[in-house]
Amino acid sequence: MNKKESQAVLLAHYKSPTGLGEIDENYSVGKGINPLCGDEISVGVTLENDVITDIKFQARACSICIASSSIMNQLLINEKISQIEYYYQQLNGLLKDSCSAIQTEELLRPLASISAMPSRHKCAQLSWEALSEACKH
Numbered sequence: 001m002n003k004k005e006s007q008a009v010l011l012a013h014y015k016s017p018t019g020l021g022e023i024d025e026n027y028s029v030g031k032g033i034n035p036l037c038g039d040e041i042s043v044g045v046t047l048e049n050d051v052i053t054d055i056k057f058q059a060r061a062c063s064i065c066i067a068s069s070s071i072m073n074q075l076l077i078n079e080k081i082s083q084i085e086y087y088y089q090q091l092n093g094l095l096k097d098s099c100s101a102i103q104t105e106e107l108l109r110p111l112a113s114i115s116a117m118p119s120r121h122k123c124a125q126l127s128w129e130a131l132s133e134a135c136k137h
Contacts, residue, residue, distance in 0.1 A: 001109055001110065003113050005110075006109070006110040006111075006112065006113035007110075007113055009067075009110040010063065010064065010067040010110050010111070010113070011063065011067075013066065013067035013068075013070040013071060013110075014063040014066045014067045014070075017057075017066050017067070017069060017070035017073075018070045018073045018074050019055050019056055019057050019069060019070060019072075019073030019074075020056070020057060020058070020059070020066075020069075020070070021056045021057075021058075022056065022058075023042060023043075023044035023056045023057075023058060024044075026046055027044030027045060027046055027054070027056060027134070028044065028045050028046075028047070028134045028135065028137040029042055029043065029044045029045075029134050029137070030042070030043050030045075030129075030130035030131060030132065030133030030134030030135075030136075030137070031043075031130055031133070032126040032127065032129050032130035032133075033126075034061075034065070034122045034123060034126050036119065036122060037062055037119075037120075037122075037123060038060075038061075038062075039059070039060070039061035039062055039065045039122075039123055039126055040059065040060045040061065041057055041058070041059040041060075041061055041065060041069065041126055041127050041130055042057065042058045042059070042130065043055065043056070043057045043069070043127055043130040043131045043133075043134050044056045044057070044134060045131060045134045045135055047081065047135065050080050050081050050082075051078060051079070051080055051081075052076050052077060052078065052079055052080075052081060052135075053077070053078070054077065055072070055073045055076060055077060055131065057069045057073070057127060057130075059127075061123070061126070062120075062123050064111075064114060064120055064123040064124050065123045065124070065126050065127060067110075067111075068091075068111060068123070068124040068125075068126075068127055068128070069127035071107050071108060071110075071111065072087075072127055072128055072131065074107055075087055075105060075107050075108070076131070081135050084128070084131060084132055084135065085132075087105060087108065087128075088125075088128045088132070090104040090105055090108055091104075091108055091111060091124065091125065091128065092125070094108060094109070094111055094112040094115060095111070095112075095114065095115050095121045095124060095125075096115070097115050111124050
């Protein structure tokens, strides 16, 4: 996937994100703030026997943060919570150019296009960190 295609996929996730919605009292919630760009996100998760049954997020955030949150949602619904760390490590590998996009989950690959912008890495990581926090509650 070339950079232009990656950017188109990220823009589509930003414009129509999966998981954006109300978080009620049935969700465990984690929060994230990126003071460098002003992103603020709340991620709610429902679990059943260590399986993620739903993820919702609310955000006042940039396009990269929203797109990453949407991708995270698509990857992790109906997965065990242990998969959060697995995919988060793949994301970090893409951002640091330490692993090939071919070796990573296809849904994560568009995020490789921001590897050349270190100041934006936190934007892509923020929702994942908030989800990890939410799963600890």
